[in-house]
Amino acid sequence: MSPDADRHNRTPHNPHPDRHHRLTPAPVLDLDPLIDDPKTRIVVCCGSGGVGKTTTAAALGLRAAERGRKVVVLTIDPARRLAQSMGIDSLDNVPRRVKGLDDSASGELHAMMLDMKRTFDEIVEAHADAERAATILANPFYQSLSAGFAGTQEYMAMEKLGQLRAREEWDLIVVDTPPSRSALDFLDAPKRLGSFLDGRLIRMLTAPAKLGGRAGMKFLNVGMSMMTGTLGKLLGGQLLKDVQTFVAAMDTTFGGFRTRADATYKLLQAPGTAFLVVAAPERDALREAAYFVERLAAERMPLAGLVLNRVHGSGAERLSAERALAAAENLETAEGPESPETAENPGAVENLEEPRIVDQEGGKAGLRNSSDTYGSSESPASEAPAPDEGSPAHSENPSSKRTEKERSAHPADRSVDQLTAGLLKLHADRMQLLSREQRTRDRFTALHPEVAVAEVAALPGDVHDLAGLRDIGNRLAAGQPELPETAVD
Amino acid sequence: MSRLQVVSGKGGTGKTTVAAALALALATEGKRTLLVEVEGRQGIAQLFETEALPYEERKIAVAPGGGEVYALAIDPELALLDYLQMFYKLGGAGRALKKLGAIDFATTIAPGLRDVLLTGKACEAVRRKSKSGRFVYDYVVMDAPPTGRITRFLNVNDEVAGLAKIGPIHNQAQAVMRVLKSKETAVHLVTLLEEMPVQETADGIAELRAAQLPVGRIVVNMVRPEVLDGTDLELVRTTPRSAVAKALSSAGLGGARRGGNAEKLVDPLVQQAEEYAERYALEHEQRSVLGELGLPLHELPLLTEGMDLAGLYELATELRKQGMS
Numbered sequence: 001m002s003p004d005a006d007r008h009n010r011t012p013h014n015p016h017p018d019r020h021h022r023l024t025p026a027p028v029l030d031l032d033p034l035i036d037d038p039k040t041r042i043v044v045c046c047g048s049g050g051v052g053k054t055t056t057a058a059a060l061g062l063r064a065a066e067r068g069r070k071v072v073v074l075t076i077d078p079a080r081r082l083a084q085s086m087g088i089d090s091l092d093n094v095p096r097r098v099k100g101l102d103d104s105a106s107g108e109l110h111a112m113m114l115d116m117k118r119t120f121d122e123i124v125e126a127h128a129d130a131e132r133a134a135t136i137l138a139n140p141f142y143q144s145l146s147a148g149f150a151g152t153q154e155y156m157a158m159e160k161l162g163q164l165r166a167r168e169e170w171d172l173i174v175v176d177t178p179p180s181r182s183a184l185d186f187l188d189a190p191k192r193l194g195s196f197l198d199g200r201l202i203r204m205l206t207a208p209a210k211l212g213g214r215a216g217m218k219f220l221n222v223g224m225s226m227m228t229g230t231l232g233k234l235l236g237g238q239l240l241k242d243v244q245t246f247v248a249a250m251d252t253t254f255g256g257f258r259t260r261a262d263a264t265y266k267l268l269q270a271p272g273t274a275f276l277v278v279a280a281p282e283r284d285a286l287r288e289a290a291y292f293v294e295r296l297a298a299e300r301m302p303l304a305g306l307v308l309n310r311v312h313g314s315g316a317e318r319l320s321a322e323r324a325l326a327a328a329e330n331l332e333t334a335e336g337p338e339s340p341e342t343a344e345n346p347g348a349v350e351n352l353e354e355p356r357i358v359d360q361e362g363g364k365a366g367l368r369n370s371s372d373t374y375g376s377s378e379s380p381a382s383e384a385p386a387p388d389e390g391s392p393a394h395s396e397n398p399s400s401k402r403t404e405k406e407r408s409a410h411p412a413d414r415s416v417d418q419l420t421a422g423l424l425k426l427h428a429d430r431m432q433l434l435s436r437e438q439r440t441r442d443r444f445t446a447l448h449p450e451v452a453v454a455e456v457a458a459l460p461g462d463v464h465d466l467a468g469l470r471d472i473g474n475r476l477a478a479g480q481p482e483l484p485e486t487a488v489d
Numbered sequence: 490m491s492r493l494q495v496v497s498g499k500g501g502t503g504k505t506t507v508a509a510a511l512a513l514a515l516a517t518e519g520k521r522t523l524l525v526e527v528e529g530r531q532g533i534a535q536l537f538e539t540e541a542l543p544y545e546e547r548k549i550a551v552a553p554g555g556g557e558v559y560a561l562a563i564d565p566e567l568a569l570l571d572y573l574q575m576f577y578k579l580g581g582a583g584r585a586l587k588k589l590g591a592i593d594f595a596t597t598i599a600p601g602l603r604d605v606l607l608t609g610k611a612c613e614a615v616r617r618k619s620k621s622g623r624f625v626y627d628y629v630v631m632d633a634p635p636t637g638r639i640t641r642f643l644n645v646n647d648e649v650a651g652l653a654k655i656g657p658i659h660n661q662a663q664a665v666m667r668v669l670k671s672k673e674t675a676v677h678l679v680t681l682l683e684e685m686p687v688q689e690t691a692d693g694i695a696e697l698r699a700a701q702l703p704v705g706r707i708v709v710n711m712v713r714p715e716v717l718d719g720t721d722l723e724l725v726r727t728t729p730r731s732a733v734a735k736a737l738s739s740a741g742l743g744g745a746r747r748g749g750n751a752e753k754l755v756d757p758l759v760q761q762a763e764e765y766a767e768r769y770a771l772e773h774e775q776r777s778v779l780g781e782l783g784l785p786l787h788e789l790p791l792l793t794e795g796m797d798l799a800g801l802y803e804l805a806t807e808l809r810k811q812g813m814s
Contacts, residue, residue: 141652440795460764460768
């Protein structure tokens with residue numbers, strides 16, 4: 001069954017149309033057209049830590065490559081296993097070709113890990129003559145700055161992106177962003193560093209050095225000398241001297257860090273760039289995602305949509321957590337099915353007739369091989385919400401009472417009951433998780449109904465290899481919400 | 490019990506939640522704790538359902554038995570101005586520095602200065618005494634940067650002490666380092682029972698140890714309840730699906746025959762059990778990896794209704810029960 005038919009069929013069979021619709025249905029983010037479009041040259045994955053940002057970047061890169069594009073994935077700080085899965089466990093700052101791809105579409109995947117110190121050193125080496133470069137590289141202040149203090153990683157990531165783009169060697173660059181302290185850093189750091197290196201403070205700090213060190217101080221006005229005096233007092237004379245030497249060396253060779261920062265910034269705003277905000281269906285992650293969305297809009301950065309990772313679904317979502325728990329209790333206490341709930345609400349059984357389970361099978365058929373039970377011959381569209389012919393729900397009670405008597409006599413049946421109760425409890429847990437995820441997601445969607453969403457079904461395990469990344473890629477591009485459209489309450 | 494409790498962990502593991510629960514747990518029985526936030530996320534305010542925290546120590550919760558939890562969101566810029574005023578009476582110069590962009594420089598770009606200020610402020614709170622000579626806070630709990638950055642963050646003062654070889658910053662950096670490397674400090678790592686966070690925890694511990702920073706405990710967060718054990722999972726594999734269908738039917742979930750409601754539930758339920766089994770095996774593996782790290786291990790349950798204030802108190806009680814406070 002096609003996903004379209006699936007979605008189409010849900011509504012007419014909805015027994016509670018008033019309860020079963022989302023307040024603001026988010027548009028579905030279709031990733032294949034985005035990564036296939038030759039005009040898409042840069043995809044930036046951003047989001048808070050621990051939401052699978054790097055995995056998303058790698059999976060998208062692999063998918064684009066296997067669909068025929070020449071791709072480079074720039075990762076910032078990948079988990080070791082993920083890096084190994086792409087065969088890049090050395091930190092050498094150079095894109096490496098990833099082997100083992102399906103290259104039938106003649107695409108290529110390259111991957112690299114950012115070495116920020118190396119990147120910074122390269123800028124220095126490229127822009128200064130050998131002697132001056134050596135002075136800068138040996139400067140203690142430079143060494144600390146380049147080794148990864150606040151902002152450097154963000155700046156270097158953007159610098160590297162600019163370099164890769166300028167080489168015109170790849171069709172598509174997929175960038176992972178650094179795990180920033182806050183969403184702001186990634187967009188702000190380049191500008192900050194740029195404006196600092198071009199700014200008044202620098203001019204002031206460099207002035208004495210340019211004028212010949214201490215001798216030059218007397219030419220400065222009183223305010224400035226008080227300033228350097230203050231800084232000297234605070235930082236210690238040695239450090240101030242290091243800073244001054246560093247800045248002097250940088251100033252004459254770089255001529256415009258800000259220009260570079262501005263260029264990178266414009267590159268991010270350009271039409272060939274697409275931002276993906278990555279999140280997990282958890283409160284904090286989605287709050288951060290909402291913040292990203294607002295920031296990107298304010299900066300006029302092109303947002304493609306939200307990738308919602310690790311979303312849980314269930315093939316039995318029409319069975320609510322409450323009913324599953326009640327049924328589990330029935331089995332465990334061996335009281336049979338005459339629970340107050342079933343007795344008072346016989347109609348509840350009929351609600352089970354909604355044929356969504358069949359539709360779900362269509363989506364999950366690739367994950368297992370037991371879907372033959374529900375053949376496609378069973379057409380959900382024509383199935384009326386009537387009780388089962390063979391075993392009408394209402395007449396079931398007497399027979400199950402007999403079963404109950406038999407059960408006590410057979411320990412094997414007893415253990416099957418226990419097991420089934422366990423399965424039902426597991427299902428109740430899943431349904432609770434599912435409804436929590438949905439509430440969280442709906443809150444985001446209500447705030448940002450314009451943002452297209454791609455939901456990625458949760459994997460039980462971790463990703464170790466290309467096959468795992470490919471699986472994520474398939475889930476990313478499935479383009480169909482994995483969460484039920486129904487409110488579970 | 491160390492008086493400075495630093496809580497780190499991979500992003501997404503809930504380190505802010507654990508730090509807050511620990512602050513509550515430590516405040517029980519009339520103690521006073523300070524919960525410090527250093528990353529400007531206002532995660533503490535959200536957790537305690539209060540308005541955004543200013544740069545000011547403020548009481549945010551009362552613990553069982555009359556204890557108090559104070560919270561402070563450290564703003565590096567204000568901390569620097571504070572510091573300039575406190576040590577050099579440079580309030581006016583501070584404003585001039587700000588105008589020149591020096592404060593911005595110092596707190597965002599200058600090597601490590603920001604981290605120096607953040608750790609410095611936390612250590613100041615640890616050492617602060619009232620007029621009667623008692624410590625103002627019995628414990629200071631820091632919601633610290635994630636595992637990948639924690640060693641560098643705590644060790645920044647060493648680096649700065651080397652960079653600024655003399656002067657007040659040098660002295661301040663050394664004083665902070667003395668607290669951080671002593672028994673007064675314990676660095677805890679929060680993880681999940683998943684491969685990447687566990688790996689990062691192991692790496693983080695090795696880094697902390699190499700830097701001679703005191704490693705405390707491992708807190709496994711969001712542990713899911715064991716619904717099915719190994720025996721059950723074996724049963725899932727051996728039990729005929731028809732038997733499960735019958736059991737479901739007897740519990741009032743519809744017909745057990747092919748196409749019946751109960752029968753239609755079997756496959757999805759079994760599939761969920763298979764996914765659970767995969768996770769279960771993975772979690773066992775990760776638990777034994779964590780066990781080999783040789784540190785005290787604590788486990789906090791996943792709260793099914795999501796994190797709220799009541800849940801926070803629940804986790805605090807759990808931490809006390811497990812002897813973490």
